[in-house]
Amino acid sequence: MFDDLRDLYQEVILDHGRRPRNFRRLEDADRAARGDNPLCGDRLELWLKLAPDGRIADAAFLGRGCAISMASASLLTETVKGKTPEQAKALGEKVRTLAMTGACPECDGALAEDMERLAPLSGVHEFPSRVKCATLAWHTLKAALEGSKEATSE
Amino acid sequence: MSVALQPAPALDVARVRRDFPILARTVRGKPLVFLDSAASAQKPRAVIEAMVRCMETAYANVHRGAYHLSEVATESYEAARAAAARFLNAADPREIVFTRNSTEAINLVAHSWGRGVMRPGQAVLVSEMEHHANLVPWQMLRDDGRGIELRVCRVTDEGELDLEDLAAKLADGKVGLVAVTHMSNVLGTVTPAERIVALAHAHGAKVLLDGSQAAVHRRVDVRAIGCDFYCFTGHKLYGPTGIGVLWARLEHLERMPPFLGGGDMIAGVTLERSEWAPPPAKFEAGTPPIIEAVGLHAALDYVAAIGLPAIEAHERALVDHAMRRLSGVEGLTLLGRARDRGGVFSFVLDNAHPHDLSTLLDRAGIAVRAGRHCAEPLHARFGLEGGTCRASFGLYTTREEIDLLADALVRAREFFA
Ligand SMILES: Cc1ncc(COP(=O)(O)O)c(C=O)c1O
Numbered sequence: 001m002f003d004d005l006r007d008l009y010q011e012v013i014l015d016h017g018r019r020p021r022n023f024r025r026l027e028d029a030d031r032a033a034r035g036d037n038p039l040c041g042d043r044l045e046l047w048l049k050l051a052p053d054g055r056i057a058d059a060a061f062l063g064r065g066c067a068i069s070m071a072s073a074s075l076l077t078e079t080v081k082g083k084t085p086e087q088a089k090a091l092g093e094k095v096r097t098l099a100m101t102g103a104c105p106e107c108d109g110a111l112a113e114d115m116e117r118l119a120p121l122s123g124v125h126e127f128p129s130r131v132k133c134a135t136l137a138w139h140t141l142k143a144a145l146e147g148s149k150e151a152t153s154e
Numbered sequence: 155m156s157v158a159l160q161p162a163p164a165l166d167v168a169r170v171r172r173d174f175p176i177l178a179r180t181v182r183g184k185p186l187v188f189l190d191s192a193a194s195a196q197k198p199r200a201v202i203e204a205m206v207r208c209m210e211t212a213y214a215n216v217h218r219g220a221y222h223l224s225e226v227a228t229e230s231y232e233a234a235r236a237a238a239a240r241f242l243n244a245a246d247p248r249e250i251v252f253t254r255n256s257t258e259a260i261n262l263v264a265h266s267w268g269r270g271v272m273r274p275g276q277a278v279l280v281s282e283m284e285h286h287a288n289l290v291p292w293q294m295l296r297d298d299g300r301g302i303e304l305r306v307c308r309v310t311d312e313g314e315l316d317l318e319d320l321a322a323k324l325a326d327g328k329v330g331l332v333a334v335t336h337m338s339n340v341l342g343t344v345t346p347a348e349r350i351v352a353l354a355h356a357h358g359a360k361v362l363l364d365g366s367q368a369a370v371h372r373r374v375d376v377r378a379i380g381c382d383f384y385c386f387t388g389h390k391l392y393g394p395t396g397i398g399v400l401w402a403r404l405e406h407l408e409r410m411p412p413f414l415g416g417g418d419m420i421a422g423v424t425l426e427r428s429e430w431a432p433p434p435a436k437f438e439a440g441t442p443p444i445i446e447a448v449g450l451h452a453a454l455d456y457v458a459a460i461g462l463p464a465i466e467a468h469e470r471a472l473v474d475h476a477m478r479r480l481s482g483v484e485g486l487t488l489l490g491r492a493r494d495r496g497g498v499f500s501f502v503l504d505n506a507h508p509h510d511l512s513t514l515l516d517r518a519g520i521a522v523r524a525g526r527h528c529a530e531p532l533h534a535r536f537g538l539e540g541g542t543c544r545a546s547f548g549l550y551t552t553r554e555e556i557d558l559l560a561d562a563l564v565r566a567r568e569f570f571a
Contacts, residue, residue: 001565002514009510014570017510040509040525041533041541064540066507067570127513 008123008130009067012075017067022060022077035063035140035151037132042069046140048080056080056088066133072121073137079114085145092138098122099134163461165468170460171550173198184519187555192339192367192498192546193523194389197453201393204452205445216444217418217435227444234447235434237454238399242384243375249407251400251437252447256366257287259385259400260333262437263362264291266410267331267383274301276330279323279359281307281315281345282535283338286528288364292333305329309535313341313490317349324357332361336368336384340529340544341490342473342498344368351380360406366390370548371469371496373462376401388446392548393453397446400437407433414439457549465549469497472547472556479560485567489542497547500527503563506570508543514569515543518562520555 026032026047035044044063051057059077063070072095080088094111095118098104102125107115124134136151143151171177174196179186188196208230214223216231232247239247253259268278268291278292296304305323308316315334323329332354337344347363354361362383365374369386376384383406388397402410412419412430416439421429430436457465476499480488485504503511512524525541526533533539545559 001562002517002569005514005517005569008513009569041530041539042509043539066509068510130509130513133509 008127010120010123012120013067013071013123016071016074020061020070020074022058022074023062024060025062026058026060029060031144031147033140033144033149033151035136035143037065037069037136040066040133042066042133042136044069044073044137044140046073046076046137046144048141048144050085054084056083056085061137065136066130068121068124068130068133069136072134073140075118075121076137076141079117080141089142089145092141095121095138096135099124099131101125163464165460165464165549167468167550167552171552173200173456174550175199175202177550181519181521182517187518187520187558189545189547189551189555189559190521190523191370191548191551192390192544193527194395195370195392195548196550197394197449198392198456200456201449201452205394205449208445208448213445215441230451231442231444231447234451237451238401241369241374241454241458242399242401243377244401245377246404248432248434249401249404251402251407251434252442253385253398253400253437254396254443255389255398256364256385256387257398259387259398260288260362260364261291262400262413263331263333263383263385263402264295265413266437267360267406268292268295268302269298269300270411271406271409272300272302272330275303275328277303277305277328279305279307279320279329279332279334279354281320281334282309283313283315283341283343283529283532284333284335285339285364285366286530287366288333288335288362289531302330303328306531307334309341309532312492313338313343314492315343315345315350317346317353320350321353324353324359327357329354329357329359332359333383334361334363336363336365336374337371337496337498338490338529338532339367339498339546340500340527340532340542341492342495342500343490343492344372344494344496346494347379347381355380367496367498372466382406388450388453391450391453392456394446394449397443397450399450404433407437410437412436412439416440418442460549468549469547472551472553473497475553476545476547476556479556480563483560483563483567486563489536489538497551498544499546500542500544502538502542503567503570506566508541510570511543511563511566514566515559515562518558520559520562522559 029047030050031048042065049058139151216228308319360382365386384401389395419439489500508524
């Protein structure tokens with residue numbers, strides 16, 4: 001009945017949705033922000049720890065939401081570690097494109113490996129009402145890195 | 155089969171469905187299973203055609219021109235008012251104020267009664283199961299610096315209004331207005347309107363009932379209920395968007411200051427001051443929803459032709475069937491177990507978030523709503539901040555559609571296993 005939904009709910013999404021990685025509070029975080037999707041009640045809090053050279057040393061989150069938003073946040077915490085804030089924000093932009101269009105034309109080269117890992121998020125592009133589920137965590141990341149406390153996925 | 159003492163004329167659902175053009179369409183290659191009528195109902199051809207006919211043959215602004223078309227349009231608009239009065243068994247069509255929707259009707263009362271008639275030290279009493287439309291306007295009134303308090307009546311674990319709590323919160327006689335829903339848009343609970351009115355009036359409080367859901371499913375008789383204000387919204391009652399109804403006792407409307415100012419609501423204007431027109435015109439500033447009123451009239455006629463007893467019986471059978479089928483779905487929790495309930499079911503599945511679930515159901519052609527249905531405090535009350543899925547029925551809903559939903563829920567649970 002739902003076979004054609006396997007593109008949206010790939011095993012990676014279901015797995016990260018069920019058992020999100022880095023699902024904890026970072027007590028000594030250097031950056032933090034809250035992400036809210038008031039329309040559907042999805043909500044998460046993201047914490048970042050920065051290394052002396054400014055790179056993201058650790059990332060963690062807590063929150064509630066659908067499988068897609070939880071999986072997206074979980075994948076985010078795994079992929080941004082070791083990145084500079086600029087690299088992480090650039091990656092976030094690519095994820096937005098991926099979620100909205102299902103493709104990422106300029107995602108080769110340095111980004112290729114990360115984008116391959118995030119590719120399961122591309123399934124939402126066929127579901128306009130679900131795109132914001134995939135992008136909420138990345139909006140929150142941007143807010144945290146730019147020093148604002150709140151992000152919404154509107 | 156139990157035999158009813160006075161069997162209602164049966165509703166022929168197959169025939170009813172043919173009256174709704176949209177039900178013939180498919181979604182993602184599957185027949186549409188529309189289970190979101192509580193958010194907004196579909197429209198029968200009679201409504202669509204009445205509105206088109208009005209625009210093609212009988213349209214002009216109302217109450218303004220002494221020419222034929224304007225007179226015809228005014229007649230149609232006032233005929234819609236009379237139809238709404240009959241629908242609620244109001245004593246007088248002048249007790250019917252057309253608004254944009256229920257939300258505006260409640261805001262009108264919050265403004266004109268709350269700010270114009272209520273006194274400092276008085277309270278408004280709402281319940282935990284209100285739609286935001288019947289909560290936020292009262293919070294705004296409370297925060298307006300007029301010394302009006304806002305009290306909230308509890309909802310029981312069964313999802314019913316806690317009448318003991320209601321009585322306790324009325325006891326000190328400070329409550330000037332009880333504003334509660336006549337049927338919850340989340341729990342399906344139908345509240346005991348007559349008892350609420352008796353309790354409230356015994357303590358000197360007026361009563362507003364939000365009938366946005368109830369009026370769709372039950373015969374409403376405002377005089378039998380004895381309330382002071384009643385509202386409903388056209389688009390949930392198979393009518394168009396953009397029109398709602400506020401009914402209030404004429405004596406109340408006469409005491410209340412206007413809500414919006416402008417054309418049509420005045421008896422006379424000079425540069426210095428204005429005299430208000432008598433109700434209902436006093437509350438209908440500006441060009442009203444004329445075409446929408448014609449559509450609403452057609453919807454009320456449509457519902458009356460099928461008959462509310464038949465609609466009620468059809469819905470009761472659907473509710474029983476849904477109760478049986480949904481309680482058979484493993485891992486499914488239904489929100490609310492009220493004894494008196496209508497065709498609205500909110501639920502959560504143990505291994506699927508409501509949004510994921512509604513995406514899955516959409517793939518099966520089944521339209522349900524996911525979220526908190528404009529009732530965040532109620533979801534918080536039941537510890538469901540993440541929301542619920544809601545299936546809601548209309549007079550065109552079939553048993554087979556409920557079966558499709560139940561089957562799809564079982565498959566969805568397997569999908570997320
Ligand atoms: C119980 C209840 N009250 C009020 C409303 C508000 O109706 P409207 O949005 O048409 O003003 C709704 C529906 O949305 C409702 O279900």
